[in-house]
Amino acid sequence: MVAGDLDRCGWQRFAATPARRAWAGYACAAALAWLETGDPAPLWRYGGTWSPGVDALDNDESGAVAGSGPLPRPKAPSPGAPGLAKVPLHKAQLSVLRPGYPRAPDGESPAAFRFRQHRDGAHLDGLLPIGPKRRRMLREPHAFILGLPLNDTGPGASPLVVWEGSHRILQGAIGAALAPHKPATWPDVDLTEPYQAARRRCFETCRRVPLHAAPGEALLLHRAVLHGMAPWEDGAAAPPEGRIVAYFRPTTTLRTWLRD
Numbered sequence: 705m706v707a708g709d710l711d712r713c714g715w716q717r718f719a720a721t722p723a724r725r726a727w728a729g730y731a732c733a734a735a736l737a738w739l740e741t742g743d744p745a746p747l748w749r750y751g752g753t754w755s756p757g758v759d760a761l762d763n764d765e766s767g768a769v770a771g772s773g774p775l776p777r778p779k780a781p782s783p784g785a786p787g788l789a790k791v792p793l794h795k796a797q798l799s800v801l802r803p804g805y806p807r808a809p810d811g812e813s814p815a816a817f818r819f820r821q822h823r824d825g826a827h828l829d830g831l832l833p834i835g836p837k838r839r840r841m842l843r844e845p846h847a848f849i850l851g852l853p854l855n856d857t858g859p860g861a862s863p864l865v866v867w868e869g870s871h872r873i874l875q876g877a878i879g880a881a882l883a884p885h886k887p888a889t890w891p892d893v894d895l896t897e898p899y900q901a902a903r904r905r906c907f908e909t910c911r912r913v914p915l916h917a918a919p920g921e922a923l924l925l926h927r928a929v930l931h932g933m934a935p936w937e938d939g940a941a942a943p944p945e946g947r948i949v950a951y952f953r954p955t956t957t958l959r960t961w962l963r964d
């Protein structure tokens with residue numbers, strides 16, 4: 705199994721451990737209960753094939769959920785993932801994907817839907833569409849993105865996809881676009897054009913890597929890496945509930961986001 709390297713590739717895979725596999729079992733049981741009776745209920749998008757599940761896992765700041773004990777966090781080079789070892793964790797996102805993803809547009813333009821189908825909906829986390837013109841601004845700088853698969857699926861069950869090395873291109877482009885502005889105004893700087901130009905460069909020059917993983921493994925993404933979700937392949941193996949992954953994305957400062 706390819707391991708990656710956070711600094712060079714923008715992603716890193718950590719091998720399964722018994723402790724993390726046990727944690728995934730507790731979290732999966734909590735996720736299944738949430739899918740059955742959750743309040744708020746899962747919000748199904750793209751024709752019932754994706755529920756983003758933001759803040760859906762009822763874990764505490766250590767990652768403990770339903771008696772699991774703290775999340776066994778991977779040990780990573782800290783500069784590229786500030787706070788990974790000890791930052792308090794928010795309630796995890798529970799991303800649930802089901803056969804057919806993305807089955808139908810979700811109130812978006814035909815071009816945006818095609819992008820989701822053919823470019824895996826590639827995006828940079830935290831770069832939010834602001835205002836009626838949906839201009840991209842870096843309003844939610846994350847320290848890192850940590851993905852923890854909660855159930856077993858086949859490799860074609862809409863895996864996470866990354867563009868290897870794209871974190872350096874995007875971080876550089878956004879840093880250059882923010883540099884002429886005072887730091888206090890950075891959250892309001894329109895990054896739409898530099899982001900789109902840098903994203904095109906990533907598509908042209910970076911290798912697209914699907915990251916299929918199993919419960920007990922951990923996938924660490926650099927906060928600036930371009931990533932998305934592949935369309936579901938016909939016949940991909942998955943349990944009836946679909947593919948479930950818990951994501952932790954603690955926020956940090958913009959200054960930290962631009963470093964390392």
Ligand SMILES: [Fe+2]
Nearest residue numbers: 827828829931
């Ligand atoms: Fe994302």
